[in-house]
Amino acid sequence: MHFYVVSVLPEIFDSFVRTGLVGKAVQSGRIEVERMTPRDFTADRHRTVDDTPYGGGSGMVMRPGPLVDAMEAAEAAELARGGARPIRVLLDPQGERFDQRIARELSAATSLTLVCGRYEGVDERARIRMDRELSIGDFVLMGGEVGAMAIIEAVSRLLPGVLGNPESATDESHAAGRLEYPHYTRPATFRDESVPDVLVSGNHAHVARWRQRQSLARTRARRPDLLTTFPPSRDEQKVLDELDAADAATGKGSE
Ligand SMILES: C[S@@+](CC[C@H](N)C(=O)[O-])C[C@H]1O[C@@H](n2cnc3c(N)ncnc32)[C@H](O)[C@@H]1O
Numbered sequence: 577m578h579f580y581v582v583s584v585l586p587e588i589f590d591s592f593v594r595t596g597l598v599g600k601a602v603q604s605g606r607i608e609v610e611r612m613t614p615r616d617f618t619a620d621r622h623r624t625v626d627d628t629p630y631g632g633g634s635g636m637v638m639r640p641g642p643l644v645d646a647m648e649a650a651e652a653a654e655l656a657r658g659g660a661r662p663i664r665v666l667l668d669p670q671g672e673r674f675d676q677r678i679a680r681e682l683s684a685a686t687s688l689t690l691v692c693g694r695y696e697g698v699d700e701r702a703r704i705r706m707d708r709e710l711s712i713g714d715f716v717l718m719g720g721e722v723g724a725m726a727i728i729e730a731v732s733r734l735l736p737g738v739l740g741n742p743e744s745a746t747d748e749s750h751a752a753g754r755l756e757y758p759h760y761t762r763p764a765t766f767r768d769e770s771v772p773d774v775l776v777s778g779n780h781a782h783v784a785r786w787r788q789r790q791s792l793a794r795t796r797a798r799r800p801d802l803l804t805t806f807p808p809s810r811d812e813q814k815v816l817d818e819l820d821a822a823d824a825a826t827g828k829g830s831e
Contacts, residue, residue: 577735578608578687580650580662581724582643584625584694586611588721598729601738609728612650614642626695635696643691643702650689662687664707665727666698667720671709674723676750678710679730690727692720753806755799757790789815 581589593602593609601607615623618641625643626636651661663685672678682688691698691706703709712723732738734745749756760771774786792815795802808816 577606577683577685577731578610578654578657578659578662579724579728579731580610580612580647580654580687580689581692581721581728582612582614582646582650582689583692583719583721583724584614584638585692585719585721586613589725592725592728597738598732601732601735604737606735606737607728607732610650610653612646614638614646617642617645617649629696633696637696638693638698638702640699640702643698644705647689647691647705654687659686662689664689664691664705666691666703666706666709667693667712667723667727668697668703668709669711669714669716671711673714674710674712674727674730676730679727680734682727683731683734688727688731690720690724692724694719753795753802754791755794755802757787757794788812789819792816793819 583589589609589611592598598607598609602609614625618624624639626638629635629637647664654660654662663682665682665688667690691702710723710727712726717723736742739745745751747756760775764771764776772786774782777783792808792812796816796819803816
C-alpha cells in the first residue's frame with residue numbers, strides 16, 4: 577500500500593515512519609509513506625500556501641492550487657509506477673467519522689492520498705476534488721497530520737504481514753462490532769487483585785466462553801449502539817439475556 581501524504585508540515589511524520597510496526601512495515605516494503613508538501617507547488621518567493629478568506633473573517637485558508645497540484649503529482653507518480661489513481665482523502669472535522677469499517681474499506685485500495693488541512697481549512701475548490709472526507713472525531717485539531725497518522729496505522733495493520741500475529745486484527749475491538757474482552761499478563765496477583773481463575777484453568781473452551789461474555793458485557797455497558805449497528809447472533813443474544821437476568825437479580829450492571 578502506498579500512502580501519499582500532502583502536508584505543509586511533512587517533518588511531523590519523520591519519526592512516525594521510522595518507529596514501531598509502521599517503521600517495520602516501511603522497512604519491509606509492505607507500505608510506503610511518501611510526503612508531498614504543497615509548498616513545492618507554489619510559484620512565489622515565499623512559497624505561500626495560504627491566503628486570507630474572501631468575504632473577510634479570521635484566519636487563513638489553504639489555497640487550492642498548491643494542494644491540488646501536489647495531489648495530482650502524487651497521482652502521476654502512482655500511475656507512472658503502474659498503479660491505479662490513489663483514493664483522495666481529505667482530513668476534515670466535517671467529514672464522515674473514520675472507523676474500523678472505513679479502515680477495512682481503505683485497506684482494499686493499493687494507494688491513498690491523505691490531504692492534511694491547516695489554518696481555517698482548505699479552499700472549497702480543493703475540497704470538491706476529493707473522493708472522501710474523513711474526520712477522526714468530533715473535535716478540532718490544528719491540522720490533518722495526526723488524523724493521517726491514525727488512518728495510516730489503522731489501515732496498515734489490516735494489511736497482510738504487517739502484524740506479527742494476523743489474528744490480532746480479527747480478534748479485537750471493533751473488528752466485529754464488539755469491544756474486546758479484558759487482558760491480563762504476569763504477575764498473577766497485582767496489588768491484591770488476581771487474574772480470573774478461568775484464564776489459568778487451561779480449559780480453552782471455558783476461556784473462549786468467558787471472553788465472549790466479557791466482550792458482550794463490555795460492549796453492552798460502554799457502547800450499546802454497537803449492538804444495534806451489529807445485531808447479536810443467536811448465541812450472543814443468549815449471553816446478553818443471561819447478563820440481563822444477572823443484572824435483574826443483583827440490581828446492577830454486570831460489566
Ligand atoms: C483548525 S482545522 C479547521 C477547522 C475548520 N475551520 C472547521 O471549523 O471545520 C484545520 C485542519 O485540521 C484538520 N482537522 C481538524 N480537526 C480534524 C478532525 N477531527 N478530523 C480530521 N481532520 C481534522 C483538517 O485537515 C482541517 O482542515
